[in-house]
Amino acid sequence: MNKKLASLFWGIVLILAGIIALAQTLGYLAPQDPTTWAYIFAGISAVSLIFYIAGGWRNWGALFPVTIFGALALILVMAARGVDNPTMAAPLFIGIGLPFLLALLIDVQRNWWAPIPLGVMAFLTLVLLAVEKVPGEWIGAGLFFFLAVGFFVVYLSRRALWAALVAYIMLILGFMPLLGMTSHAELTGVLLFVGIGLPFLYVYLRWPEWWWAIIPAGIMLTMAFVTAIFLLPNLPAGTLDPRLANALIFAGTAGTFAVLWARHHLRWAMIVTIVCGALAMAGLLLPGKISYWPLALIAGGILVLYSALRPRSA
Secondary structure, three states: OHHHHHHHHHHHHHHHHHHHHHHHHHOOOOOOOHHHHHHHHHHHHHHHHHHHHHHOOOOHHHHHHHHHHHHHHHHHHHHHOOOOOHHHHHHHHHHHHHHHHHHHHHOOOOOOOOHHHHHHHHHHHHHHHHOOOOOHHHHHHHHHHHHHHHHHHHHHHHOOHHHHHHHHHHHHHHHHHHHHOOOOHHHHHHHHHHHHHHHHHHHHHHOOOOHHHHHHHHHHHHHHHHHHHHHOOOOOHHHOOHHHHHHHHHHHHHHHHHHHHHHHOOHHHHHHHHHHHHHHHHHHHOOOOOOOHHHHHHHHHHHHHHHHHOOOOO
16 A cells, blocks of 8 residues: 555656646746745655655665655755855765665665665765865775775675775775876876786785786786886986886796796796796897897797697697
């Protein structure tokens, strides 16, 4: 019966709203004062609250019309009183977020996804409250941080590794706008490489049988190291030999595959280690006018030919 009454109520509300909107569009009805609409929305919110209580407090979805129409009524009251700034829209996002909070409190396991929209609504509320006082970079960082918290809560409730990975990525991205505000914004590249490399390093250390994870980990951390060396504030890149960057990249790659060769006894990793090590040495010893990227291509071709021509074990 409660559902039937609620359906009848909302049907009448929608019909009346359509008639009023049509009448105003055709010019038969003058636009109403904001205070009038505030009373109307407050009444709808009150009736919706009755339906919500009658249906049981665990029916969190029925709370949306209560909080949303209540928020709209509050916004119209502020508009009638001359409030004209972004903060007046904050009650709407609070009204949208409260049912998600209730859903989370009622059943964390079943409503594990609720922290995500809840975090977004909380962030939007804070943005409206602080948009005129906080730099845009802080707002951008805050969005990623709120999303990181939301996905981390999902991880805690579901123990889903994908949620932990997304939370980690959001956390890393959150720091990048903040670094962009510093006098050395180019160092955000270091954070990016480290942020990508560390999860793969953790996977490799935690599950050594997943040997492939050391490859992106080693290469990304090598790139972070090289980027840091050439972009450090007290060490201008112009004082360093440009060949050093390429040599270090190849040396780091050689060290990465050396781990696979020594620990996992992969023959092909030995070949990659030797080739990259030789290219690293060549990059330092060859004259500066000679680019050794062509040598890298030649070495790669030799490696492919060797793999194709070497005798296969029976």
